[in-house]
Amino acid sequence: MKPVVAAQGISKHFGGVQALRDVSLSLHPGQVRSLVGENGSGKSTLIKILAGVYQPDSGTIHLDGVPCQHLHARQAVRAGVQVIYQDFSLFANLTVAENLALNTQIQSCRRFVNWRQVRRIATEALAKVGHEIDLDKSVADLTVAQKQLVAIAKALLHDARVIVMDEPTTALTKREVAALFRVIDDLRAKGLSILFVSHKLQEVREISDTITVLRSGRKVAEGDASQFSRDDLVFHMTGRRVETGTPPSRPGASQVLFEVRNLTRRNAFEQICFEVQRGEILGITGLLGSGRAELALALFGLEPVDSGTIRLEGRDIRLGNVSEAVIAGLAYVPEDRTLEGLFPPQSIERNMAIAGLGSFANRFGWLRPGQLRATVDRWMKDLSIRAPAQQTAVENLSGGNQQKVVLGKWLAAHTKLLILNGPTVGVDIGAKVDVHERIRSLVEQGLGVILISDDLPELLSLSRRVLLMSRGRIVKELTCESLDHDALAAELAELE
Ligand SMILES: Nc1ncnc2c1ncn2[C@@H]1O[C@H](COP(=O)(O)OP(=O)(O)OP(=O)(O)O)[C@@H](O)[C@H]1O
Numbered sequence: 001m002k003p004v005v006a007a008q009g010i011s012k013h014f015g016g017v018q019a020l021r022d023v024s025l026s027l028h029p030g031q032v033r034s035l036v037g038e039n040g041s042g043k044s045t046l047i048k049i050l051a052g053v054y055q056p057d058s059g060t061i062h063l064d065g066v067p068c069q070h071l072h073a074r075q076a077v078r079a080g081v082q083v084i085y086q087d088f089s090l091f092a093n094l095t096v097a098e099n100l101a102l103n104t105q106i107q108s109c110r111r112f113v114n115w116r117q118v119r120r121i122a123t124e125a126l127a128k129v130g131h132e133i134d135l136d137k138s139v140a141d142l143t144v145a146q147k148q149l150v151a152i153a154k155a156l157l158h159d160a161r162v163i164v165m166d167e168p169t170t171a172l173t174k175r176e177v178a179a180l181f182r183v184i185d186d187l188r189a190k191g192l193s194i195l196f197v198s199h200k201l202q203e204v205r206e207i208s209d210t211i212t213v214l215r216s217g218r219k220v221a222e223g224d225a226s227q228f229s230r231d232d233l234v235f236h237m238t239g240r241r242v243e244t245g246t247p248p249s250r251p252g253a254s255q256v257l258f259e260v261r262n263l264t265r266r267n268a269f270e271q272i273c274f275e276v277q278r279g280e281i282l283g284i285t286g287l288l289g290s291g292r293a294e295l296a297l298a299l300f301g302l303e304p305v306d307s308g309t310i311r312l313e314g315r316d317i318r319l320g321n322v323s324e325a326v327i328a329g330l331a332y333v334p335e336d337r338t339l340e341g342l343f344p345p346q347s348i349e350r351n352m353a354i355a356g357l358g359s360f361a362n363r364f365g366w367l368r369p370g371q372l373r374a375t376v377d378r379w380m381k382d383l384s385i386r387a388p389a390q391q392t393a394v395e396n397l398s399g400g401n402q403q404k405v406v407l408g409k410w411l412a413a414h415t416k417l418l419i420l421n422g423p424t425v426g427v428d429i430g431a432k433v434d435v436h437e438r439i440r441s442l443v444e445q446g447l448g449v450i451l452i453s454d455d456l457p458e459l460l461s462l463s464r465r466v467l468l469m470s471r472g473r474i475v476k477e478l479t480c481e482s483l484d485h486d487a488l489a490a491e492l493a494e495l496e
């Protein structure tokens with residue numbers, strides 16, 4: 001069958017960075033192709049070229065067999081190419097209904113918006129992804145998962161023949177991923193072509209008909225999904241065999257670092273009690289909406305609480321106040337890096353320095369520029385952040401590299417308790433192992449870590465104790481003996 005979209009010999013550079021070298025890719029009707037590769041390997045760049053957002057330096061794109069010299073975004077959309085980007089491209093200050101339906105209203109050149117129609121279109125679109133989301137909610141108030149779903153629904157609304165999904169399952173629970181996969185199966189059966197970009201290799205192998213692997217901007221492997229094992233994919237992506245580590249052993253004498261007592265916030269979480277030992281990585285997991293994200297925000301003072309106390313090294317920390325939390329030695333790495341964690345137009349150096357040089361700078365003293373550069377340089381190497389220079393604006397980095405900058409920002413500060421919410425979401429497998437290694441070496445120095453994650457292998461390779469949250473409560477504590485992949489998966493399945 002003729003491909004809907006075919007790219008041939010595509011190359012593209014940005015300044016001194018060769019993002020793509022001679023890459024070819026074709027998308028056929030009724031097929032799901034996955035595109036995998038490490039952070040910065042060129043996946044998003046290739047997608048933007050297929051969508052006519054970037055012009056390649058060389059190479060051609062064929063739409064339905066017709067070569068397009070200069071593919072423009074409008075042409076791509078007209079040919080039915082729809083892309084869901086990593087940042088979703090939604091308008092945060094508009095409601096769900098407005099985000100979904102306003103385009104069609106504008107396209108039909110109406111002078112007045114037909115609100116009833118807007119609601120009907122929006123309801124139908126969400127039904128297609130099988131989810132109910134309050135249409136009148138502003139998108140800014142949605143969870144990451146809900147934003148993702150709205151973005152997918154929006155793409156389905158247009159007469160898409162090719163849907164490109166750039167890491168669509170990043171923030172979805174298992175159940176939501178399953179729902180998304182049903183939608184994808186449905187689209188495939190209808191003859192649509194899907195390009196699926198993900199770092200979750202298990203999912204990639206499950207959903208794809210064919211897989212293309214990029215490494216440093218080159219296509220290094222391609223073929224039927226069935227011919228690649230997970231290890232094969234990792235090897236093609238990284239050029240090395242990668243092994244996951246085991247949790248750091250508990251320090252001999254346990255010493256309480258952080259205590260949470262009866263923390264309650266109505267409609268979010270209730271009577272939360274736990275302790276983190278010095279040198280411990282405490283895992284917290286649960287379904288989306290279990291209250292774990294709200295708990296993380298409250299611990300860091302970003303959200304108010306109704307009652308309860310927290311103490312670090314035996315001293316009470318006033319709740320609901322971020323600067324007190326930071327001064328006390330708490331740090332927080334959010335799940336939604338673009339909204340809470342970064343200043344995208346600023347350089348890597350500045351973003352990393354902010355944690356150490358903000359309003360609380362005096363605790364650490366000013367870093368001299370040379371010192372700052374050396375520190376940032378070390379963190380960039382440690383986390384293998386791929387960028388031309390420290391001065392590169394964070395918005396020009398690949399998604400996974402942005403996430404590493406958020407991490408670096410807090411690792412660079414002098415922290416006692418680090419709260420990590422989905423620390424390696426969107427981070428490739430090689431870098432993930434590096435990030436885990438860093439976290440392990442931090443706790444060896446006596447730091448405490450609260451690790452909130454959906455990623456079971458991640459929890460198992462870092463934590464010896466995992467709390468399970470459901471409906472705002474801690475419902476179970478799993479420790480060494482009861483802690484393995486199957487047990488954890490079974491507990492989570494029971495909650496769904
Ligand atoms: N607008 C831009 N300006 C400068 N450099 C860019 C720009 N866009 C991408 N790059 C660089 O091109 C390379 C490829 O980036 P790209 O975003 O395509 O990677 P990716 O495979 O999508 O990675 P990730 O998995 O982290 O999302 C990276 O080195 C990135 O820093």
Ligand SMILES: [Mg+2]
Nearest residue numbers: 043044398399
């Ligand atoms: Mg990307």
